[in-house]
Amino acid sequence: MEKIKNISGITRFSLTELFGPILIITAASCLIGFSSASLMLTVQFALCYFVMVLALQVFVGNSGVLSFGHGAFAMLGAFVSGLLTAPVRIKNNALSMTDLLQSIADIQVNLYLSLLIAAIVGGVVAGITGVFLMRLNGLAAGIATFALLGVAYNFFFNNTKFGPGSQALPGVPKFQNLFIPLLLALVALVLVYLLNVSSIGRTLRATREDNLAAPALGINIIRVRRIAFALSGALAGLAGAMYSHVAGTVQVQDYYLGFTFLTLSMLVIGGSGSIWGALVGTLLVISVGQVLLMMEQGKAIFGLSIDLPNGARAIFIAATLVVALLWRSSGVTNGKEFAFPNFKKKSN
Template sequence: MNSMISRDRILTFLALGLFFVFLYIADNHFDEYSIRILINIAIFIIVAVSYNLINGITGQFSLQPNAFLAVGAYTSALLTLTPEEKLRSFILEPLIWPLSEISTSFPVSLLIAGLVTALVAFLLAVPVFRVRGDYLAIVTLGFGEVLQVIANNLVPVTNGPLGLKGLTPYTNLWWSWGLCIFTILCTVRLVNSSYGRAMKALREDETAAQAMGINAFWTKTLAFVFSAFFEGIAGGLLAHLITTISPSLFTFMLTFHLLIMIVIGGLGSTTGAVIGAALITWGGEVLRFVEEPMTIFGHYYEGVPGMRMVIFSILLIFVMLFARSGIMGHREFSWQWLIDNLKRLAGTIRGKA
């Protein structure tokens, strides 16, 4: 058993080393568009893995990640802007003190963004987890909508509909993928701990879990706060990638997009959340060519705006028809699983030879 654990750790370190070599090559040789796609993939993996913890692992149907992303994005943005930049941006009403005077480094702003979002989640957990099922979804959906209204009207803090512009583009491959890997490792450790087993028990049968002595409220609150912390960090990364944020960026469609990722990947699987986020973020860009004018068999066709989303939707329907539990279901990647499959494949090839 100890030899297997040591082997898995060595393979994990080797895989991480090879991946960082790939990041170095990408950072120095890939074009700006490809690098931006890689950064987007990393950010959405962070959010999908975090969101899957509350929706898939704990089994609580919540619809609030757009709100937590907004809290993280605004917090990080307000902390990295200098007092002079804030003075130029807030033209309708001045920014309230002490935010108008505070300016921190990017890493500190991400940490504070995560902590502030986690605090908001903790305060929200008290009323939210008094209900279950569809009612929980309605309450969290309402929170997202209320927060968007607040962002539009709390001008001395958010600058209202004008949003925040001119942010420094701190987010790069190293920040995004470094935090992405950190999020995955933390989530895997939590899921495999006694707290993670309690979360899975609540997902399967909350009444039975409570009968066995599991504190349902605090277990769900832990998952909610943990998820919110990393969603807040992802919001900060997103803000400093696009360098401008406004309330219209954090609508329910963002939550719907994330829900598709974790369902397609496999609700309840961290590996599935990673695969779903990567496939959907990357796939949406790959299909852009169908909207461009092209010649097929000598016939010229005009590009049709929105066609990529139609094709993307059809592909998602096929995935759900033939993999109803998602790509991974509840399964997780392991080195033993990979080794067993490689041995099986090698045996098949030798048999055919």
């Protein structure tokens, strides 16, 4: 007999699992973010990545179906929110946007409203495409979602009516402080946790573990996947919008292959089965990158100064990813939710 698998992410609502990550994110963001101005920016980017990884966790982690299409929803969210909030004066005068539709150029809404609109647009587009895409499985689903990303990239890269095309959109307002992205990330975290312990989350994980037994128990696989896809599309839209307000610009390349794979790697390295895994993966990848960056710039870390040649950083990050997967293929957290470390000796 096959050994019963160590099934990840079986959760009943537990305060520890929810508040552990909340405390860690808040503490880490404040401690690191307020230590220097450059780290403040890193923390804000990290929070955007975390929301994106959460979006991937909802769908990819719970359903086990690979999606490259979330980059498309993030791209959409970024363009919607960036174009809605950039000042009218800039949109009408910037050289890169002479072809922009007049109705887009003349509109300007509040930052918070635009974030909400970005999430809704991401969710609606994911919901509509999901109706078709969720009929697919395995590699076909992966390639189909990739095709979605390809279409979105090709469209936004070349179209100058609905955006700046291949150029950067200037004048996107930045978040005034750390607390707005932090709060958004925490809200996303709570929503995803509630979703994961709801019947949708559980049935979705059931379909991941055994997609013959799940329908036999009355689960409509396509239906739960469609719901999860739409919800995670909304989160991806929010993540993309947040990213644009941290970067202060929107550039289509920022949401393409690099972004998609970086966030997927964060999820897989941390452990795709849980929110805790999403957090650990994001923290790990960002901090490895940051530490290497500081070394490259010749800064001392904990009083230790190691000089790295330029270009070594990128090699190390990629190597870390490969080594992490070789070392622990189911992720650093093994797909488990947060728990206080148990120092008692195990009985078996």
